[in-house]
Amino acid sequence: MNTQKLNTSPRIKRETKNKIRVEFERTPFLERMKARFGTTYFAQRVVWYVFRFVLLLGISYVILFPFFAKISGSFMSPNDFVDVTVRLIPKYPTFDIYRAIFVEQQYMKAFMNTALLSVSTALIQTFICSVVGYGFAKFKFKGNTLLFLAVVLTMIIPHGTLQFALFMKFRYFDVFGLMRLISGQTLTLTNTFWPLILMSLFGLAFKNGLYIFMMRQFYRGVPDELEESAYVDGSGVFRTFIQIILPLSVPMMITIFLFSFSWQWTDDFYTTLFFTTTRTVLMPTIVGIPNSLQTNYAGQNLYYAAINSTCGLMIIAPLIIVYLFCQKFLVQGIERSGIIG
Amino acid sequence: MNNAKTTTAVKKSNSKSAPKRKRIASLDKRKARAGWFFVLPFAVGFIAIYLPIIWDSIWLSFNHFKTNRGGGGFTLTFVGWENYRNALFVDPNFVRTLVSGIQQLIFDIPAIVIFSLFVAVLLNQKMLGRAAFRAIFFIPVILSTGLIESIDARNTMLSYMGDEMGGIESGSGQNAAAQIVSALDVERLFANMKVGTEIVDYVVSAINSIYDIVNRSGVQMLIFLAGLQSISPAIYESCQIEGATAWETFWKITFPMISPMILVNAVYTIIDSFTTEANVVMSYIQNEVYTQANGQVISAAMSWMYFLLVIIILAVFAAIASAFVFYQRRDH
Secondary structure: OHHHHHHOOOEEEEOOOOOEEEEOOOOOHHHHHHHHHOOHHHHHHHHHHHHHHHHHHHHHHHHHHHHHHHHHHHOOOHHHHHOOOOOOOOOOOOOHHHHHHHHOOOHHHHHHHHHHHHHHHHHHHHHHHHHHHHHHHHOOOOOHHHHHHHHHHHHHOOOOOOHHHHHHHHHOEOOOOHHHHHHOOOEOOOOOOHHHHHHHHOOOOOOHHHHHHHHHHHHHOOOHHHHHHHHHOOOOHHHHHHHHHHHHOHHHHHHHHHHHHHHHHOOOHHHHHHOOOOOOOOHHHHOOOOHHHOOOOOOHHHHHHHHHHHHHHHHHHHHHHHHHHHHHHHHHHHHHHOOOO | OHHHHHHHHHHHHHHHOOOOOOOOOOHHHHHHHHHHHHHHHHHHHHHHHHHHHHHHHHHHOOEEEEEOOOOOOEEEEEOOOHHHHHHHHHOOOHHHHHHHHHHHHHHHHHHHHHHHHHHHHHHHOOOOOHHHHHHHHHHHHHHOOHHHHHHHHHHHHHHHHHHHHOOOOOOOOHHHHHHHOOHHHHHHHHHHHOOOHHHHHHHHHHHHOHHHHHHHOHHHHHHHHHHHHOOOHHHHHHHHHHOOOHHHHHHHHHHHHHHHHHHHHHHHHHHHHHHOOOOHHHHHHHHHHHHOOOHHHHHHHHHHHHHHHHHHHHHHHHHHHHHHOOOOOOOO
16 A cells, blocks of 8 residues: 555656756655554564663662762761661761761871872873883784783782782892892881882782783784884884874873772772881771761661761762763773773 | 895805994894883883792792791791691681682672673663763772772671661662562572573572672673674674574674673683682681781682682683684784
């Protein structure tokens, strides 16, 4: 039936010299809509669309809910925790927990120290990993594959396995017994930033193997012609790297900087390992119950948990802000690095 | 011909004025030298710091450790396999923890890989709010690591209190997950389908630990996404023209093309699970350092055993998986 209608050839009228008018019978609106929306194909699409959306929304809820719960809990007073009617919105909201963490737990001090540590190690790691990654990606030299195996080795041996040896290494720091030869005793580097900075300098810190790998994959995607043309123009290897390759890899470096920065920021393995005293106030030290909030009240457990969660919230607050602005780099970074290649 | 001539010419000139002539390295050699220079930081660090640390760690695990009182320093006495024997036969909990840790690892790998593949396929389709969903799914990678994870882990005692609070105050979100899907419903569903109880148990426990799985599959999801985007759309187009359904397209095209990524992700998951706070064995070992006498060296012994076990699993898994992985032949 439909075909009959369509077969009626359109009438062409000449209006003026350069203008024609084509008249044809359009299929009625209802039928057109029916053909478009009335099919099982469309129904399947809609069902799938709704199902997918609900599913993703549900998983997002699972991810985000703890944050909402923590935020609402951080404004509650002990009274709220014994009140059964209180769910997410506190009846007696206070800023007590925030105030206590700021004043008694020395939040600002921890913030400054951790910021200094994280920024410095992340900067070093970003630079070193791109240099090393470039070396692996673009140069063929003896021991190339062997050394890359070493990178893989640092990736797969967890630092948890080495923790005591790591501690001993930096507690009695010595390179091949040279220190002892020169000054007669070993250096004590614990409770300073040096262990982490040294490890970053040599590309051995947390997940640096992964960063080197990512940078290597990224540089492999950079066409060789770029460097060759620079060499032809008389630029040396290092000048080419600094003036041509580095500016090119800024987005990738931002990704790696963000990774190492945020993982150092929330790290508690290295900080508790290398900082044995609490003299240097870092983020892990502020987690605890402030003295003024000690209570033997009925809702004690919940209240303490809320305080701990609030500590966690305040620790990641700067990261949330960073994430809001930079998530593009993080999400695209891994895709761009072409780990797949 | 030409080449041969020039080389002989060079040889002649060389033999004539060999001692005077300054040798210029070929471009390849110079580049190789530059390459060494680039990787120098890592090479130096690896030889000067990392290898000694590994050696120390292994050496310590064969020793008895004692800090000297007053004077500082420490003394080591070689005891052979004693630490290992202690860990395996004297310590009542280690073997049990080890077994449950390995079980958990074997349980986690398929759950995380399947979940992240599923989500990546979903997020690869065009839809409303795709960028927002991607951002949300990546949050745990940045925000739920290290310190936050350990705070949350300590808060799990709250799940007992969860009932009276309606699950609101548990920072771990486990109750939130339980509210979405009741394990009982799933069990009923599978009982009707008459599949083995093992699968039912697996699915139920996977759903119960959905928060943990979601939290740990961020990077894997991105790797899958990158892999999916590298599949040429032309293949899908021709599939559509041939009349393949979405289901067929997934199993005949997407799955084989993504299979190298599955291997990569499984390996990444295994390695990554070493460092998470949720890892029972690692947290047990780390506790050991601070609680037991002589715990430092025993923990070293324990973690080397655990590491070896996991590496064996990794090797076996990689060997099996690589037989099934499909590599598209590429020019480069």
